[in-house]
Amino acid sequence: DAGVIQSPRHEVTEMGQEVTLRCKPISGHDYLFWYRQTMMRGLELLIYFNNNVPIDDSGMPEDRFSAKMPNASFSTLKIQPSEPRDSAVYFCASRGAGGAEAFFGQGTRLTVV
């Protein structure tokens, strides 16, 4: 397996624009997580899914953020409208139901100007 795949790797957008980040988890994994990392706040869990169902979205900062998982092999994190303070690295991770280890993607570096 190629691991968790995120796209794009880098995104630069203007304030007010819609941004969509994509994640393909490892095949067969039941859990999918979205994290955000900044210097000030470190790694924050935004939301996680189990079997494509959102379980805990308490980390989603505000209504401008939304996440979906339409099937077991794809998830999106959308920011609309984007703001400069959303600039961060966004990581996606997946884990199997019986596994202890979460596998992280390489992240998407988002810059909102």
Add this chain to the structure above:
Amino acid sequence: DAKTTQPPSMDCAEGRAANLPCNHSTISGNEYVYWYRQIHSQGPQYIIHGLKNNETNEMASLIITEDRKSSTLILPHATLRDTAVYYCIVRVDNQGGKLIFGQGTELSVKP
């Protein structure tokens, strides 16, 4: 999940053992201790986890004190590629796999 406390930074000489401490004095009986690391610009990487007993794998050893209030991650022969931020996390295994990261310890391995 129990809170963890780690030193913000540590240095280690290349080839020597790196011993990274973690305090988790409020850990519950069913909470596991997990260690992850994050090399610059990459996603976090799982290292090892344990409940009570000491654990060893190809990457590291995990020593958990008898009262489980603290643990130490040991990299037996640190290399320059081990320079990273190391995160100690405690969590209950059946709570959906949620991992909450603290600030971690920034380990610098020096030649």
